[in-house]
Amino acid sequence: MPSPIVGALDEAGVRLTGPRRVLADLxxxxxxxxxxxxxxxxxxxxxxxxxxxxxxRVLDLFAELGAIERIDLxxxxxxxxxxxxxxxxxxxxxxxGRATEVADGVLRDAVRDIESVTxxxxxxxxxxxxxxxxxxxxEADE
Numbered sequence: 001m002p003s004p005i006v007g008a009l010d011e012a013g014v015r016l017t018g019p020r021r022v023l024a025d026l027x028x029x030x031x032x033x034x035x036x037x038x039x040x041x042x043x044x045x046x047x048x049x050x051x052x053x054x055x056x057r058v059l060d061l062f063a064e065l066g067a068i069e070r071i072d073l074x075x076x077x078x079x080x081x082x083x084x085x086x087x088x089x090x091x092x093x094x095x096x097g098r099a100t101e102v103a104d105g106v107l108r109d110a111v112r113d114i115e116s117v118t119x120x121x122x123x124x125x126x127x128x129x130x131x132x133x134x135x136x137x138x139e140a141d142e
Contacts, residue, residue, distance in 0.1 A: 004082070008066065023058045027062070030042075034081075089129070107127065
């Protein structure tokens, strides 16, 4: 069964090149946020030649197709997450990097209130929440 990323490429009519296949497979094996450098290191670890520029181009393509999402980190950097193409948000552990998707429904009323107060018509939004996951919280309490 193809990975969700390969499925997104196919659905969009985008050609599945060798580097795209390799990177899609590496992303499918990851859990939690990852950087372009992480992905390049994974490829090197498998003795697969994928250039840095190719990694960035492929990540941009996958994000454009909604197969992965770029998240902005509190330190100003960014990472990527493989996720479902539906609109949602993330809660990311600032210690271990574990991420959980949060449905958009909980923010709909807040967005409507902001539209009402500002007069803006909000076309899109992104929200990432950062904190400690239950496991890291329990380890911190020990």
